[in-house]
Amino acid sequence: MRKLLILVLVAVLVVPAALIVAQDDMAEIDCGTDEEVTISFFGDPVGTNGEAEQATIERFEAACPNITVEYAEGSASVTDLLAFYLTAFEAESSDIDVVRVDVIWPGQLAAHLLDMNDYVSQEHIDAQLPALIENDTVDGRLVALPLRIGFGMLYYRPDLLEKYGYDAPPATWEELTEMATAIQEGERAEGNDEFWGYVWQGNSYEGLTCDALEWHVSATGENFLTSEGEIKTTSEAAIDMYNLAASWVGTISPPGVVSYQEEDARAVWHAGNAAFMRNWPYAYVTSGESEDIPEFGVAPLPAGASGSGASTLGGWHIGVSRYSENPEAAAAFAIYMTSVENQKLYSIQSSNPPAALVLYDDPDIQAALPFASTDIVQITTARPSNFSKDQYNAVSTLYFDAVHSILTGEEDADVAMELLELDLQELLGQ
Numbered sequence: 020m021r022k023l024l025i026l027v028l029v030a031v032l033v034v035p036a037a038l039i040v041a042q043d044d045m046a047e048i049d050c051g052t053d054e055e056v057t058i059s060f061f062g063d064p065v066g067t068n069g070e071a072e073q074a075t076i077e078r079f080e081a082a083c084p085n086i087t088v089e090y091a092e093g094s095a096s097v098t099d100l101l102a103f104y105l106t107a108f109e110a111e112s113s114d115i116d117v118v119r120v121d122v123i124w125p126g127q128l129a130a131h132l133l134d135m136n137d138y139v140s141q142e143h144i145d146a147q148l149p150a151l152i153e154n155d156t157v158d159g160r161l162v163a164l165p166l167r168i169g170f171g172m173l174y175y176r177p178d179l180l181e182k183y184g185y186d187a188p189p190a191t192w193e194e195l196t197e198m199a200t201a202i203q204e205g206e207r208a209e210g211n212d213e214f215w216g217y218v219w220q221g222n223s224y225e226g227l228t229c230d231a232l233e234w235h236v237s238a239t240g241e242n243f244l245t246s247e248g249e250i251k252t253t254s255e256a257a258i259d260m261y262n263l264a265a266s267w268v269g270t271i272s273p274p275g276v277v278s279y280q281e282e283d284a285r286a287v288w289h290a291g292n293a294a295f296m297r298n299w300p301y302a303y304v305t306s307g308e309s310e311d312i313p314e315f316g317v318a319p320l321p322a323g324a325s326g327s328g329a330s331t332l333g334g335w336h337i338g339v340s341r342y343s344e345n346p347e348a349a350a351a352f353a354i355y356m357t358s359v360e361n362q363k364l365y366s367i368q369s370s371n372p373p374a375a376l377v378l379y380d381d382p383d384i385q386a387a388l389p390f391a392s393t394d395i396v397q398i399t400t401a402r403p404s405n406f407s408k409d410q411y412n413a414v415s416t417l418y419f420d421a422v423h424s425i426l427t428g429e430e431d432a433d434v435a436m437e438l439l440e441l442d443l444q445e446l447l448g449q
């Protein structure tokens with residue numbers, strides 16, 4: 020009885036105190052303007068990270084009731100989203116205020132984005148992983164604020180590994196091929212005709228650049244375009260790796276994998292119809308909710324001939340359009356969205372690791388994202404966007420087109436990689 024009383028007292032005294040604290044925190048949000056304004060935010064689709072973004076908007080609007088943030092669903096394909104932004108930006112359209120900026124885009128979009136240094140505090144900047152701030156700084160201008168990081172990881176089914184006599188997820192791509200083959204054969208023999216060994220991103224778009232870069236770096240230990248601008252597409256280890264990946268199409272991976280994006284792979288995995296999946300952290304929280312997956316685990320991607328595995332650095336940052344008619348309100352929203360307070364809530368809801376360094380010591384983040392750590396930025400491979408800046412999309416398009424032609428059997432791997440070398444030389448004026 021006494022215990023109960025104490026609990027009630029604690030509830031009565033502490034809960035209102037917590038509410039006051041929350042209100043105080045909200046009062047601290049700088050809304051940028053007192054005027055009644057409406058701004059747009061181009062977010063992720065609902066079903067991926069859209070819900071966590073809508074929750075962010077609700078919190079911001081509660082603190083800044085004079086600002087309405089209209090949420091617009093951007094394309095799930097990064098390649099299409101960039102094309103959409105560039106068309107709008109080139110027309111200097113004021114329809115777009117706040118945008119999510121892929122980690123590879125600061126150089127590509129710098130000319131169209133405001134310098135956030137004019138709006139944000141040093142404390143806000145210092146809270147983020149320094150490599151991300153560096154990534155977002157183009158000619159001294161901070162063109163976006165980091166929100167979250169991503170990295171390629173291997174999702175696997177411990178229940179199926181156990182069923183087929185494996186005690187750990189695959190350490191190498193050869194092992195993955197063997198395990199996926201055996202599990203797929205076994206599950207099909209038991210009557211699941213829709214079961215596949217391995218699902219990933221094979222469409223000709225930016226996502227394939229991410230998957231293929233992981234193959235390439237795991238095979239050769241280096242990027243296909245190094246930070247010094249050296250083109251390294253034709254090594255034998257890389258060719259062998261691309262051939263191995265091509266051999267998966269129609270064997271352990273559906274023939275349609277050559278048109279799969281993240282959400283297509285996730286759909287097969289979520290239905291319980293894949294032993295392994297390559298995807299980003301956002302699939303972690305939703306995998307836990309799937310009724311068709313009895314158990315799942317995540318592991319680093321397998322090693323290639325270099326002896327190590329590789330994981331592509333992804334992630335999203337928030338920028339404000341130069342053509343916005345309400346830059347103060349738009350910047351205030353971008354700053355709130357990327358604040359440590361909001362990143363924590365956003366990360367837990369969406370299972371995307373935060374960009375803020377301090378959050379990695381937070382027990383709630385550690386519990387929600389047990390796979391995330393601060394070394395990740397050091398151990399992941401960046402796409403060559405810092406080197407190729409506004410030419411990055413052209414570089415990546417040449418690369419994913421070349422890899423796609425290998426996967427579809429249109430071109431032999433050695434020929435595709437030699438042609439890619441010539442195309443990159445021409446594009447980069449070498």
Ligand code: GLC
Nearest residue numbers: 097121122169225226333334
């Ligand atoms: C994820 C990554 C992003 C990458 C994209 C490719 O959204 O965070 O960096 O470009 O996938 O599809």
